[in-house]
Amino acid sequence: MEALAINRKESKLRVAPEWADVCFTCGTCAGGCPVTGVDGMDPRKAVRMAALGLDQELVDSRFPWICTLCGRCEYACPQGVEILKMMRKARGLRERDKVPGPIHKGVVMDLERGNNLGIPRDDFLFLLADLAKEMDEDEGFPGFYVPVDKKGANILLTVNSKEPFGEPDDMKFWWRIFYAAKEDWTVPSENWEGVNWGLFSGDDESMKIFVGRIVEHLERLECKTLLLPE
Amino acid sequence: MHDPCNYGRKGFKTFGHGYFEEPRWITQQCCENYVEMYPAKMNNFCCGAGGGAWAMPYEQERIFYGRVKAKQIKDTGAKMVVAPCHNCRDQIMKSLDKEYGLGVEVKYLWELVADSLIVEPWSEEEIKAANKLRDAQYERDDVDLDQEWG
Ligand code: SF4
């Protein structure tokens, strides 16, 4: 094996070799992680790999994706090692077409069509109106409707695309609460996605775009409160 | 009550406030017999599907991860688990409940609230005002409920 040059600049994970001393290798992180042992890995080993310059090996391994970024290890670490940041960075360094599962595809879809599952605007608005009609006429909420793009509303509500896609009736839980509270609320007609998969795929740029869209809604519709039930 | 990592531990780290007491207070307004899991709050265990793992192709690993949460739930003896996060709810309700034979009901926090409400219908005037706003909105957005899917 060739000799590795280890320094902060060289490190793709931006982990300094000093981490090798900062981390006590006490194993507190590994002891509290539910997936310690999977693929022979654990958070302590991941930290060691990064400190020893085995960046690419960590990026190529499954571990940063089997880890749920729960942050339990980091909270317990006596040395304040930023394990979570390192794991997420490792995810971000994966080539985008090698990101496991649909989360990167969801990011691309959201960038192009405004939600992770590509639900068109007209279908979305029709669905909201249809569900609202059920509540209005049959379920004991007379007068109920879903206010869309309502300027000056108090609450702006984002939507998890899995609900309009597969579990539409679940959207009614919040709606029933709003009805009872006579809340002044609204949903954007486009770019209403509340799930930011850029957070999980390690894609800061897309993540910023999605957050920016929500801020834009709040400003355009002059809403005071954001309700992001993720 | 399951503490989602993002609202609790990670919220605390990022924003200086973990939402631990708020969901407990709400749950206790709706349920008489509230029990805690152990450990909870800052040391809570993830449901096993965080970080996008619910969508990831590593299913066996996700279920393996969730064994810790499943045991925590079982040990409480509770009949219902309240999950204040979409992802945690799916993992506990659609996966852990079956895989580990928990036999628990799983609800979103806001579902619990919605189910606990006794709703009074709006007054005639309120209904009329809402209908007017609704009709104007449907007109603007070209929403026609009588039209079939085309
Ligand atoms: S808990 Fe911290 S100091 Fe201990 S092994 Fe893990 S990273 Fe190193």
Ligand code: SF4
């Ligand atoms: S953040 Fe990842 S490595 Fe740390 S305890 Fe959670 S699952 Fe394990």
